[in-house]
Amino acid sequence: MAIPPSLSPVIGLPLAIAVGIAIPLQGRINGALGTRLDDSLAAALVSFGTGLVLMIVISLTLPTARAGARQVIPAVREGRFPPYYLGAGAIGALFVFSQSLTIAVLGVALFTVVAVMGQSLSGLLVDRAGIGPAGRRSATPMRVIGVVLTVVSVMWALSPRFGVVGDPASSLLPVLLPVAAGILLSFQQAMNGTAAVHYGTPLTATLLNFVAGSTVLLAAWLVKLLVTGPGNPLPTEWWYYLGGPLGCVFIALGALLVRSLGVLLTGLSMTGGQLVGSLVLDLVFPAPGTIIAVATVAGTVLTLIAIVLTTLPWPRRATGIA
Template identity: 40%
Template sequence: MRTAPGTVAPGATGAPPPAPDARPAPRWLLTLPLMLGSGALIALQSQVNGALTLRLGTGVRASALAALVSFGSGLLVLSLLALLHRPTGRGVAQLGRDVHRRRLPLWLVLGGLGGAFFVASQGLAAPTLGITFFILCFVAGQAVMALVVDHRGWGPNGVTALSRSRLAGALLAVLAVAVSGAGLLSAVPVTAALLGLAALPLLAGAVNSAQQGVNGRLAARVGPWPTTWNNFWVGTLGLVVFLGLTLLRPGDLTGLPSEPWLYLGGLCGIGFIWASTLTVRIHGVLVVGVFSVAGQVLTAALLALLTGSGRPGPATWVAVLVSLAGAAVVGLAQRRRSRRVG
């Protein structure tokens, strides 16, 4: 049997073990609803964690505790999965051994800090900026950094050169968020302090895109479930530190509420982190991010319609169409690239 130059034939002495992602990748078309669904889970988690924050108390301290409850409950579920599902358990154990023996660079396992930083920036900046302006800045930072990550080849699927289609899709994602909150954005007074504070969500968005690239690389080494567990483990540790720091600021905690649905944020987080670690290896960081934004905008509109919290106006549905258009533009561009490469 002939082998390519520089490779070792299977079964030969010293041959490396097969990579965890050697199994066939999911079909391209089937991953599209998975990416939209991950955005929907982000929107649902935002609703759940927002309600939990209001029930826990006031100030940044309540926001930090809500995030810690979300991450901690997700970590508990994933740890039970690792105990009951032997392949996941072996993957987590192997991850721990590789980190201990320094077979993995430290930066490759710190992706979970991106989620902790997002929560910290939300607690610090969202009350002043308003949630709409905060999300707009976050998506802008996310889109710009996604272009950079893919262009530099820092993600798991190699270099994807900047193109007009990719730039247009990123701009459409930002525009969709701006259109959906146009009325609220017009009421935000623009000051030097506000623009300075806007740097936090911009940086959080950039960190989020870098996190997806890191997660994709780690998943290629150990698989998506151990990568998801690692995200929750590292994120939980980061949030413990953040919660401790918030004790130095004003705020009150009133105790844990009894409604079970307020603790579903961790399950939502498991879903979208697992989905993003799987799909980013196929589509790249930008495509996953733009589809996620489309899923968030669409789900937010449907939640408002179904819960009766406010009838979505024309601007909301225009935002939905714009976000879906952005997803279609970057998705088709990536599909054409994949066919040329393949």
């Protein structure tokens, strides 16, 4: 998979939404694996580990991926981007860790809202600073309106699932962790997109993401193993191991899309797709306690409208004599 010419929003937006639609499926698989293992950290490690194995096979098989891998050392040596971009996958590991640590306290809905809030706000800043491969993109009033409307829409769509958080003071740290993880996700996408341009393919950036993320999760799991011991044995059903391959698709296409859409619009589009995917998954394969209300559907539709608004230019006042 080589870096193609810049995609128009007509193509890029539906593709980003399609990528986001599959995210809830990965979450459902990893969640089921965590329950089966009685160890959410081990489930995250299995997900990253299977993704790493797949990316190693792809990098050894495809000529484009092999050529990209050969560009890693020259890219770092020549200073094409900062060396810490190689560790972008650690941000993904932090996000997975924050899920396993805080969802039991906050619930999935509140976790999603605060993470989207952090990612949306940082997406504006990352685009404004020109960190990603799409270059500098101004924080126009229309983009700001789109971000605010997206956050409100996500809150509305997930509002039927909100539970009682408990004491606000004791929930402050659990809320701040997914906010921080969401903020860093925008930087991860920018780092991956920039590195992919210099490698000539997003496959190499994806490989290095899984190397870094797997390393962090393995270290954390080994510490947990020493403290609490192992969980249940690995299941034999093949579908428990699809989370990693799905993650490969998300990261590779995300690194590809930020070049055309920018960090903010890529993140918002994936969020919209995530809501659509969750809705479809709850309709077709409902989990215990699934809630589908009018707010769920209306909030999802409003999120998609907010994404389209973000792509529109801010109307300029006409000049001259009427």
